[in-house]
Amino acid sequence: MKIILVGFGAIGKGVAKVLHEKRDYLKKNYGDFKVVAITDSSGSAIDENGLDLIKAIEVKETTGSIKNYPEKGSKMKSIDVIREVKADVVVEITPSNLETGEPAKTHILESFRNKKHVVTANKGPLALCYKELVEEAKKHGVMFRHEASVGGAMPIINLAKETLAGNEILSIRGILNGTTNYILTKMEKEGLDFETALKEAKELGIAETDPTQDIEGLDTAAKIVILANSIMGLEKTIKDVKVKGITKITPEALFLANKRGYTIKLIGQIKENHLIVEPMLVPIDSPLNVKGTLNVAMFETDLAREVVVVGRGAGPIETASAILSDLIHIYTTINTKQKIK
Numbered sequence: 576m577k578i579i580l581v582g583f584g585a586i587g588k589g590v591a592k593v594l595h596e597k598r599d600y601l602k603k604n605y606g607d608f609k610v611v612a613i614t615d616s617s618g619s620a621i622d623e624n625g626l627d628l629i630k631a632i633e634v635k636e637t638t639g640s641i642k643n644y645p646e647k648g649s650k651m652k653s654i655d656v657i658r659e660v661k662a663d664v665v666v667e668i669t670p671s672n673l674e675t676g677e678p679a680k681t682h683i684l685e686s687f688r689n690k691k692h693v694v695t696a697n698k699g700p701l702a703l704c705y706k707e708l709v710e711e712a713k714k715h716g717v718m719f720r721h722e723a724s725v726g727g728a729m730p731i732i733n734l735a736k737e738t739l740a741g742n743e744i745l746s747i748r749g750i751l752n753g754t755t756n757y758i759l760t761k762m763e764k765e766g767l768d769f770e771t772a773l774k775e776a777k778e779l780g781i782a783e784t785d786p787t788q789d790i791e792g793l794d795t796a797a798k799i800v801i802l803a804n805s806i807m808g809l810e811k812t813i814k815d816v817k818v819k820g821i822t823k824i825t826p827e828a829l830f831l832a833n834k835r836g837y838t839i840k841l842i843g844q845i846k847e848n849h850l851i852v853e854p855m856l857v858p859i860d861s862p863l864n865v866k867g868t869l870n871v872a873m874f875e876t877d878l879a880r881e882v883v884v885v886g887r888g889a890g891p892i893e894t895a896s897a898i899l900s901d902l903i904h905i906y907t908t909i910n911t912k913q914k915i916k
């Protein structure tokens with residue numbers, strides 16, 4: 576299967592690392608997963624025989640741009656690579672823009688129009704125009720998967736669509752942002768100040784390109800809109816969410832909460848058609864009291880009753896896990912269909 580990586584930052588490099596490290600496993604159990612093009616904000620590298628992913632990571636880390644890849648680098652823009660390079664799947668992992676959804680929205684739509692399946696971790700277009708994207712993918716007969724867009728490695732979207740298929744999801748409540756959970760945990764457990772904890776989160780590659788999306792609660796808001804639209808059959812946008820972030824939470828507030836048997840968590844909640852994101856008091860012994868970059872989601876369903884999932888909500892390798900599972904789904908679907916023909 577031929578893959579184009581659009582975006583080569585923390586997640587793009589994570590996906591490249593995982594595809595390299597898992598290449599023998601993938602060949603043995605599925606087939607050849609080949610990255611034939613990589614793009615970033617200033618150019619691209621293209622090799623129809625497959626790029627050397629370790630070399631690509633090294634070029635990006637030492638020069639800042641993939642266009643410096645020896646012999647295969649160029650200034651070719653993402654949109655032209657999507658149109659002109661022969662591939663099965665585009666992995667869209669540019670920054671999430673929660674105002675316009677661009678450039679990802681155009682990348683995704685253009686991929687569909689060029690008969691390319693799409694896997695994305697990008698929350699922008701999903702939170703702003705989910706229905707349009709799903710309808711366009713259907714119109715062009717291609718697959719569109721985005722497990723990594725909510726909760727990173729934590730199984731939630733495909734879990735709801737596949738394992739909980741047939742259930743009506745009545746409500747979802749949880750921690751859906753790893754950066755703010757990391758900050759709150761560091762402040763609570765080590766008394767670290769907010770700015771230092773945020774700096775560490777950036778260094779771990781878990782914060783958004785614009786980290787205010789994390790700390791102001793907008794990233795969580797985008798995620799509950801994606802969940803509302805993709806697995807609860809609602810039609811919401813980010814404007815429907817009442818949002819408050821964690822910038823006013825201090826180590827002292829956490830200390831006082833602990834003294835009373837509580838902690839403070841940034842909770843996203845969808846219940847009775849209302850979407851809310853705000854810091855909430857959570858009992859110390861609650862299943863919601865997870866630490867570090869962990870995310871947690873509590874589903875209320877009509878058949879399976881309560882379902883709780885926990886997983887790493889952010890991180891290059893963790894997020895690459897969700898992207899890889901979507902790539903494997905596309906690979907197996909393509910090859911099953913070919914066998915049936």
Ligand SMILES: NC(=O)C1=CN([C@@H]2O[C@H](COP(=O)(O)OP(=O)(O)OC[C@H]3O[C@@H](n4cnc5c(N)ncnc54)[C@H](O)[C@@H]3O)[C@@H](O)[C@H]2O)C=CC1
Pocket residue numbers: 581582583584585586587614615616617653668669670671678696697698699723724727780781782783784888889890891894
């Ligand atoms: N960091 C994490 O743990 C997670 C991130 N995500 C999402 O994954 C996406 C990527 O996140 P990161 O890699 O952390 O961001 P990043 O800021 O590290 O990397 C973004 C990449 O996109 C490239 N880029 C910007 N404009 C572009 C364009 N027009 N064409 C091609 N490339 C372009 C940049 O050059 C950079 O390589 C974001 O949408 C983010 O919300 C989702 C889950 C977890």
Ligand SMILES: N[C@@H](CC=O)C(=O)O
Pocket residue numbers: 724725726727751752753754755781782783789794888889890
């Ligand atoms: N910045 C986000 C990345 C995953 O969506 C987070 O911290 O959860």
Ligand code: NA
Pocket residue numbers: 722723724725726727728729730731732897
């Ligand atoms: Na996920």
